[in-house]
Amino acid sequence: xxxxxxxxxxxxxxxxxxxxxxxxxxxxxxxxxxxxxxxxxxxxxxxxxxxxxxxxxxxxxxxxxxxxxxxxxxxxxxxxxxxxxxxxxxxxxxxxxxxxxxxxxxxxxxxxxxxxxxxxxxxxxxxxxxxxxxxxxxxxxxxxxxxxxxxxxxxxxxxxxxxxxxxxxxxxxxxxxxxxxxxxxxxxxxxxxxxxxxxxxxxxxxxxxxxxxxxxxxxxxxxxxxxxxxxxxxxxxxxxxxxxxxxxxxxxxxxxxxxxxxxxxxxxxxxxxxxxxxxxxxxxxxxxxxxxxx
Amino acid sequence: xxxxxxxxxxxxxxxxxxxxxxxxxxxxxxxxxxxxxxxxxxxxxxxxxxxxxxxxxxxxxxxxxxxxxxxxxxxxxxxxxxxxxxxxxxxxxxxxxxxxxxxxxxxxxxxxxxxxxxxxxxxxxxxxxxxxxxxxxxxxxxxxxxxxxxxxxxxxxxxxxxxxxxxxxxxxxxxxxxxxxxxxxxxxxxxxxxxxxxxxxxxxxxxxxxxxxxxxxxxxxxxxxxxxxxxxxxxxxxxxxxxxxxxxxxxxxxxxxxxxxxxxxxxxxxxxxxxxxxxxxxxxxxxxxxxxxxxxxxxxxxxxxxxxxxxxxxxxxxxxxxxxxxxxxxxxxxxxxxxxxxxxxxxxxxxxxxxxxxxxxxxxxxxxxxxxxxxxxxxxxxx
Numbered sequence: 001x002x003x004x005x006x007x008x009x010x011x012x013x014x015x016x017x018x019x020x021x022x023x024x025x026x027x028x029x030x031x032x033x034x035x036x037x038x039x040x041x042x043x044x045x046x047x048x049x050x051x052x053x054x055x056x057x058x059x060x061x062x063x064x065x066x067x068x069x070x071x072x073x074x075x076x077x078x079x080x081x082x083x084x085x086x087x088x089x090x091x092x093x094x095x096x097x098x099x100x101x102x103x104x105x106x107x108x109x110x111x112x113x114x115x116x117x118x119x120x121x122x123x124x125x126x127x128x129x130x131x132x133x134x135x136x137x138x139x140x141x142x143x144x145x146x147x148x149x150x151x152x153x154x155x156x157x158x159x160x161x162x163x164x165x166x167x168x169x170x171x172x173x174x175x176x177x178x179x180x181x182x183x184x185x186x187x188x189x190x191x192x193x194x195x196x197x198x199x200x201x202x203x204x205x206x207x208x209x210x211x212x213x214x215x216x217x218x219x220x221x222x223x224x225x226x227x228x229x230x231x232x233x234x235x236x237x238x239x240x241x242x243x244x245x246x247x248x249x250x251x252x253x254x255x256x257x258x259x260x261x262x263x264x265x266x267x268x269x270x271x272x273x274x275x276x277x278x279x280x281x282x283x284x285x286x287x288x289x290x291x292x293x294x
Numbered sequence: 295x296x297x298x299x300x301x302x303x304x305x306x307x308x309x310x311x312x313x314x315x316x317x318x319x320x321x322x323x324x325x326x327x328x329x330x331x332x333x334x335x336x337x338x339x340x341x342x343x344x345x346x347x348x349x350x351x352x353x354x355x356x357x358x359x360x361x362x363x364x365x366x367x368x369x370x371x372x373x374x375x376x377x378x379x380x381x382x383x384x385x386x387x388x389x390x391x392x393x394x395x396x397x398x399x400x401x402x403x404x405x406x407x408x409x410x411x412x413x414x415x416x417x418x419x420x421x422x423x424x425x426x427x428x429x430x431x432x433x434x435x436x437x438x439x440x441x442x443x444x445x446x447x448x449x450x451x452x453x454x455x456x457x458x459x460x461x462x463x464x465x466x467x468x469x470x471x472x473x474x475x476x477x478x479x480x481x482x483x484x485x486x487x488x489x490x491x492x493x494x495x496x497x498x499x500x501x502x503x504x505x506x507x508x509x510x511x512x513x514x515x516x517x518x519x520x521x522x523x524x525x526x527x528x529x530x531x532x533x534x535x536x537x538x539x540x541x542x543x544x545x546x547x548x549x550x551x552x553x554x555x556x557x558x559x560x561x562x563x564x565x566x567x568x569x570x571x572x573x574x575x576x577x578x579x580x581x582x583x584x585x586x587x588x589x590x591x592x593x594x595x596x597x598x599x600x601x602x603x604x605x606x607x608x609x610x611x612x613x614x615x616x617x618x619x620x621x622x623x624x625x626x627x628x629x630x631x632x633x634x635x636x637x638x639x640x641x642x643x644x645x646x647x648x649x650x651x652x653x654x655x656x657x658x659x660x661x662x663x664x665x666x667x668x669x670x671x672x673x674x675x676x677x
Contacts, residue, residue: 002517003513003514006513006542007510007513007514010507010510010513010542011510014507014509120530120560123562123563124562124563125537125562125563125564129537129538129540129541129564129567130540130541130543131542138543140509140538140541140542140543141541142541143509143541212507212509212541213506213507214533214562214564215506215530215533215560223504254507254510255507255509255510256510258501258507258510259510259511259514261499261500263472263500263501263502263505263511264500264502266502267502
């Protein structure tokens with residue numbers, strides 16, 4: 001039993017990182033119907049920013065983390081303004097947006113490979129590698145911290161979207177962007193803000209990810225981003241609770257598959273869940289079934 | 295007296311020229327140089343292994359030439375880059391054989407490419423000595439193919455023997471990369487030997503290429519609580535695994551193969567996770583051996599980096615080949631391989647001689663860690 005709970009904690013820890021990244025996919029999709037494939041690479045950028053701040057600039061941890069969060073959020077806005085804004089306001093087809101996103105992804109990966117070379121890098125992790133005693137079991141401290149930080153952030157995000165004015169504007173824009181515009185909401189700013197929050201969450205995910213898996217590479221965002229995207233789709237893309245649930249489900253499924261000795265199949269299980277979901281409920285767990293208007 | 299020396303030099307020259315004259319297959323014996331080929335990946339993704347090998351070979355050749363060459367002839371090194379590609383390997387080999395007319399080849403570096411070179415070199419009767427290809431099949435190609443490093447299964451066997459004999463292990467767990475032939479090879483050798491030694495393998499966990507999350511596997515291993523955990527993978531992954539093993543609370547002694555070489559540079563602050571870990575390699579920069587220390591400082595001076603075991607094996611391989619050519623007194627392939635078979639060479643990676651299957655028989659170096667440094671433990675040989 002103990003081992004089952006430990007494996008569950010492993011899965012939830014991995015899953016909460018997926019969930020944080022999935023939120024970025026889902027929120028952006030909810031508002032501008034763009035699948036931002038560059039989102040996974042934001043994690044990579046946040047890790048390299050941490051590396052630069054800690055190892056190259058030699059800044060203390062308490063400066064490096066806020067700096068990384070701010071810079072990554074700003075990067076989200078810059079990407080939105082430079083790459084997507086004009087396309088969104090012109091109302092181009094979704095496929096053009098998608099291809100632009102892939103372009104941004106390749107651009108980020110190649111740029112960082114050019115600057116930092118292809119070899120893996122690392123800075124000094126700040127959480128100690130040890131276990132803690134918790135209700136008679138001994139889970140890894142890093143996993144527990146990852147889960148707690150992610151849950152707090154998800155709760156904060158939910159409250160933010162529900163209670164604040166900007167949150168309301170986001171919900172309005174996600175429901176009907178043109179109607180929201182007519183009601184006097186600056187949707188362009190709302191979109192930029194959504195990118196900033198998504199990137200911020202990705203930056204937190206990146207920092208937590210590095211604590212457990214200390215290795216930074218230019219292409220590290222690829223598979224992580226893809227799995228988070230799958231999590232968003234499973235939860236119902238566009239839905240905030242959906243992204244959280246989807247991420248946790250994937251993480252736990254992956255950890256459980258590995259724990260019964262089928263590590264070679266862990267990716268197959270992840271994508272298998274996606275296929276089953278798309279067949280049974282294409283709109284995802286929390287997705288609304290909206291008919292396309294002709 | 296003077297005349298006597300002159301006469302013996304003349305006699306020597308005549309002998310050499312007559313030897314080379316009847317040996318019309320290899321033109322490179324003519325003149326005053328012996329051409330040795332070096333082929334390996336010097337660009338693209340495999341260059342992390344190819345460059346140190348090339349450096350090691352160049353260093354050895356430079357030293358041999360400075361000390362008078364082979365029987366008075368200088369070695370000329372013909373270097374070809376296989377660009378980390380299967381098709382370029384063939385071009386590189388053909389160039390060495392046809393244009394450069396090499397006497398012998400040091401290379402290739404990785405197992406896949408070495409198999410390709412081995413098949414051709416064996417057919418063309420050109421002696422080949424690979425410093426670093428660990429797949430057992432490479433030397434099985436034929437009697438012209440030798441290797442300087444341990445094969446994967448043999449290394450696994452040595453680790454199992456050491457774990458039982460010196461670490462007193464009764465139970466073991468293994469975590470290896472199921473996609474990687476090096477990792478599987480070590481595991482299989484370990485498993486076979488463990489059965490003979492009554493070392494019980496109580497947990498067998500795998501992962502796949504590009505995996506970074508090992509928490510689930512390690513949680514299972516922690517639960518099984520073995521005496522030792524064998525992690526036969528390369529340093530990149532090993533660093534992550536060692537870190538996570540500590541995070542989830544694995545207390546077993548961790549042991550790794552020569553893939554762990556360089557792991558300390560990838561721990562960055564997490565070095566304490568390596569306390570109580572051992573790894574095995576053909577070469578250790580912290581060895582107290584004078585030859586090794588000289589090699590390490592020369593290498594640093596020349597290439598501004600610490601030599602990896604790849605460089606050390608290449609350095610020894612080059613000396614062994616030169617020694618065999620010298621002993622053969624000829625550049626004829628058949629004579630060189632006879633000398634290689636007889637050779638017993640005391641180098642920086644231990645005293646090497648070649649067994650029946652042209653694989654090396656030598657001691658392995660056991661290292662551990664002390665803070666952020668490697669610690670040399672001992673040289674170990676399976677009886």
